[in-house]
Amino acid sequence: MKRFLFSIISSLVLAATLVACGSNVKLQDVPVEDRSSSTSQADADAAAAASRGVAPVQIGASDASVAGPANTAKIIYFDFDSYVVKSEFQSDLDAHAKYLTANKSRKMAIEGHTDDRGGREYNLALGQKRAEAVRRALGLLGVTDSQVEAVSFGKEKPAAAGADEASKAKNRRAEITYR
């Protein structure tokens, strides 16, 4: 019953947000579900009454990735200050390209990351450069643009926690996921 209610509320909220964004707004192919929790109306009223009230919102875990081609590396590493996809990753990119070409309904996300040096927003943009470099490489292998989305996590999700160069090298990467 709770799941049913949750999905009703989610659809209503999703509909409301889509309307609020305006009819000309192009959203990406895969719609984002608004995962706002359903605070009860009484709670919302009480919170609004106190003008400094803060109504808490909880977000649940997101959907897991789905499988892609087997035995294929999903992480491409980059040199410091570089956005060049090195040749050592070419065969893995070939395998991903073949998979996407053969499975036209599959969607891939390329998640760009940076090491921890520098500002959050600037690093988000640097991570985006890495993700787009991989997307371009796949495009050259014939992959349809609409099957691939390049996004960035900047420095927010490091793979390795250390401050040493080896850890930083593990963080400069683009990760391929299928959604």
Place this chain on the structure above:
Amino acid sequence: MPAFAQFRVEVSGVGMTQLPIAIAPFRGEAQSPQKIGSIVKADLERSGMFRGVDTAGLVADENTRPDLANWRQKGADAIVTGSVSALPDGRFDVRLRLWDVVREQDLGGQSYTVAKSDLRLSAHRVSDFVYEKLTGEKGIFSTRIAYVTKSGQRYTLWVADSDGESAQSALASPEPIISPAWSPSGAQLAYVSFESRKPVIYSHEVATGKRRLLANFRGSNSAPAWSPDGTQLVATLSREGGSQIFSIALSGGEPKRLTQSSSIDTEPAYAPDGRSIYFVSDRGGSPQIYRMSPAGGNAERVTFSGSYNISPVISPDGRWLAYVSRVGGGFKLHVMELSSGTVTSITDTIADESPSFAPNSRLIVYATQQQGKETLMTTTLDGKIKARLSGAGGDIREPDWGPFQR
């Protein structure tokens, strides 16, 4: 149950001109949930404009006429007395009186009747009253700050008093939250959430928890900033490839692209008069701060020293630019006086991030690291008086200072 994070304020530094002020414990505060006198003293000291004088055992309330000659001898220029009493209906009555010791004048008093949950806020209102009477400027103590904590795999966006206390959770998520930005009205927070495994921009009505997805275009959506009139959001979108700055009308419609470069353009920040947008661009080879019209077009470079300058914010009075500059491998908060271009480095830490001005333009809140631990600090614009807002647990970052509220 709302979730709270507790803070302690530690003030350090010596200011140029600090008014010595005695703040007596408020009569009745020992029995009340909040030590009004202590909160007021901490507020006033954190502003950098006041230095607390020891009140050693003074027992007084708003009706006591202090021995002003005695206080003059003790070096106080002003003295605050007051009381806090519980009312039969469960509310509290907070009263104060402010004395000018030098001119031996009663500068006036205030009284507030508040719910128990607003007792801390009433102390901040006392601080605002005293600050305004003695400096002639508006106090910021009743304003709010937003910030993010990370604890294990859990990210929380908090809304707290200006001193970091009474923090309440606005959003809890298993994925990162960055770049919170208060709307000009103080009712909404825009922020970037990674909850759907890509960065998207929400606006979030703090009192109700109602969220609105403002930017979920192809690729990454980040760095939201509000126009001063609250009708537009500017942000960094990668929908056309690369990271470029767009404006998004909150009433809906296609975003309008403002920058047209093949480099990274990000971190837009409106000047408070709405006549220009400052932003970061690496079109010159490395990230520097530029300024352009809100309609886009030609950009004028603003920072010229150092090879890496990011995170621009403009003071509400339009006079100052605060930003982060990489110096010798460290990231340091700098302040530029816009009329002269003079730049001052104002911290001795090397991991400064995310500066934000108080609405009276007199203080900056920022994130940094001390002894390897993430912490929030406030500083006066000359860097002389700093206060640490130390968090209870988890890494703390991304502060944004809210506007004056009704």
